[in-house]
Amino acid sequence: MTVLGSGLVKLVVRVKLLPTREQASVLEATLRACNRAAAYASTVAFEQRTYTRNDLQKLVYAEVKAAFGLSAQPAVRAIKKAVDAYATLRANLAAGNLGTVGSKRWKKATGEPVAFRPEAAQPFDDRCLSWQHDARTVSIWTVEGRLKNLRYTGRTDQLKTLVEHRRGESDLVRVKGKWYLIATCDIPDPEVYEPVDWVGVDRGIVNLATTSDGTNHQGRRLSRYRRWQAKKRAELQKKQTRSSTRRLARRSKKEFRHATHVNHKISKEIVSVAQRTGRGIAVEELGGIRDRVRLRRDQRGTLSSWPFHQLGEHLKYKARRAGVPFLEVDPAYTSQRCVRCGHTEKANRSTRDHFCCRRCGLAGPADHVAGVNVRNRARSAWVLVNVPVPAPRLSNAESREMRPVTVPS
Numbered sequence: 001m002t003v004l005g006s007g008l009v010k011l012v013v014r015v016k017l018l019p020t021r022e023q024a025s026v027l028e029a030t031l032r033a034c035n036r037a038a039a040y041a042s043t044v045a046f047e048q049r050t051y052t053r054n055d056l057q058k059l060v061y062a063e064v065k066a067a068f069g070l071s072a073q074p075a076v077r078a079i080k081k082a083v084d085a086y087a088t089l090r091a092n093l094a095a096g097n098l099g100t101v102g103s104k105r106w107k108k109a110t111g112e113p114v115a116f117r118p119e120a121a122q123p124f125d126d127r128c129l130s131w132q133h134d135a136r137t138v139s140i141w142t143v144e145g146r147l148k149n150l151r152y153t154g155r156t157d158q159l160k161t162l163v164e165h166r167r168g169e170s171d172l173v174r175v176k177g178k179w180y181l182i183a184t185c186d187i188p189d190p191e192v193y194e195p196v197d198w199v200g201v202d203r204g205i206v207n208l209a210t211t212s213d214g215t216n217h218q219g220r221r222l223s224r225y226r227r228w229q230a231k232k233r234a235e236l237q238k239k240q241t242r243s244s245t246r247r248l249a250r251r252s253k254k255e256f257r258h259a260t261h262v263n264h265k266i267s268k269e270i271v272s273v274a275q276r277t278g279r280g281i282a283v284e285e286l287g288g289i290r291d292r293v294r295l296r297r298d299q300r301g302t303l304s305s306w307p308f309h310q311l312g313e314h315l316k317y318k319a320r321r322a323g324v325p326f327l328e329v330d331p332a333y334t335s336q337r338c339v340r341c342g343h344t345e346k347a348n349r350s351t352r353d354h355f356c357c358r359r360c361g362l363a364g365p366a367d368h369v370a371g372v373n374v375r376n377r378a379r380s381a382w383v384l385v386n387v388p389v390p391a392p393r394l395s396n397a398e399s400r401e402m403r404p405v406t407v408p409s
Contacts, residue, residue: 007189008067008189010191011184011187012185013307014180014181014182014183015154015158015162015180016152016153016178016180017152017181018150018152018153019150026142027140027147027172030141030143030144030192031120033068034068035078035316036068036073037064037067037070037078037079038078038082038085040060040173041078042085042114042115043360044112044376045082045086046114051083051086051087053079056082057076057079061076063246064078064079069143073128074128077122077123077124080123090357119174121173123169123172124170124171125168128140128141130161133159135148136150136151138150140172152181155281162185164168165186167185170183175306189320189323190323191323193278194326195280195325197375197379198327198378198382199270199273199281200212200374200376200377201284201312201315203269203312204219204308205219206219206220208262208263208307208311209270209311210367211270211371212372213371214365217266225258226255229255232251232395259307262307266314267315268318270315271318271324275323275324279324280319280324280325280326281324281327282377282378283312283374283390284329284330284334285328291348325382325384329381332373335373338359338369339372340357341362343357349366351366384387
């Protein structure tokens with residue numbers, strides 16, 4: 001997961017812990033105790049309508065320490081975890097992500113305290129967790145005291161990033177019986193170079209990404225994989241047995257992880273080509289497309305699962321890490337406009353795959369034409385952004401004041 005910040009690229013590095021059986025038992029007890037404490041703090045906050053950190057801490061701090069066996073700093077982190085959960089809930093309600101006010105989903109979200117799974121992730125700050133990078137071990141607070149010499153491993157580039165750029169908290173997570181630490185790393189932005197040209201990227205459903213160079217990243221395999229996953233889900237849901245429910249739980253998010261992997265591969269290749277050739281990357285600004293486009297019922301599921309936004313975010317942060325210029329341009333009529341004569345007409349795109357200009361006869365793949373139009377718009381936009389602002393004209397009096405004075409030797 002990656003978040004963009006001002007002047008910094010925030011990367012999340014996940015390293016795998018290698019605990020012994022005894023250490024794993026202690027970590028599990030710690031995670032469960034912290035989540036019970038957070039659930040208690042959440043219940044009190046809901047009943048007392050107290051959602052600020054200081055006020056809630058005054059109410060529950062002593063009880064959290066005494067009842068759940070937490071030290072001072074872990075107790076503070078558990079309370080803060082509950083406060084952050086309600087802040088996230090308010091943000092989702094304000095954004096309309098939980099339905100309209102009074103809807104069934106809205107009532108369910110606001111009618112009961114925020115709950116925490118027994119093994120939900122738990123944040124640890126530097127007072128509770130220390131890293132020994134040379135030995136590749138960590139020392140972490142637990143309910144049974146400080147647990148030292150807990151080994152971890154990861155890829156070489158991850159470990160290097162961890163040593164050089166780790167900042168702030170680290171989250172202890174258990175996923176399918178395996179233990180991980182997730183740390184946030186702040187990496188300074190590299191200097192963005194002046195592009196010699198642009199790589200236009202047209203995103204779509206049939207073709208996930210088509211560049212102005214003519215490179216086509218097809219989405220047929222991903223679409224076929226999704227249809228297969230949907231068929232398997234339907235078969236398991238139809239059975240309605242305990243075994244089918246367990247299988248559905250194991251398959252959850254598998255499709256999402258596969259699509260994310262595909263987007264990583266595509267974005268990495270595009271950024272690599274742009275960096276090697278000294279060009280920038282331009283994409284269409286597709287925000288709100290689901291609200292603008294009206295589709296048939298059988299097409300809605302395909303559009304909703306279309307990972308175009310994630311591909312754009314991957315391109316953005318990978319370009320930023322590499323110092324590659326990145327622009328979002330107006331998407332209007334990019335697949336209907338002729339790149340040679342500029343004639344724009346819906347009939348220019350006779351089929352989904354084919355483009356043929358009704359005025360000059362230019363023909364070619366529609367997605368390639370759209371990528372070239374995106375590139376051309378990026379050229380114009382970059383010139384406008386980088387036009388030097390003329391210096392203000394000075395009056396005669398101001399000019400006299402700014403003339404250099406010759407000092408006699």
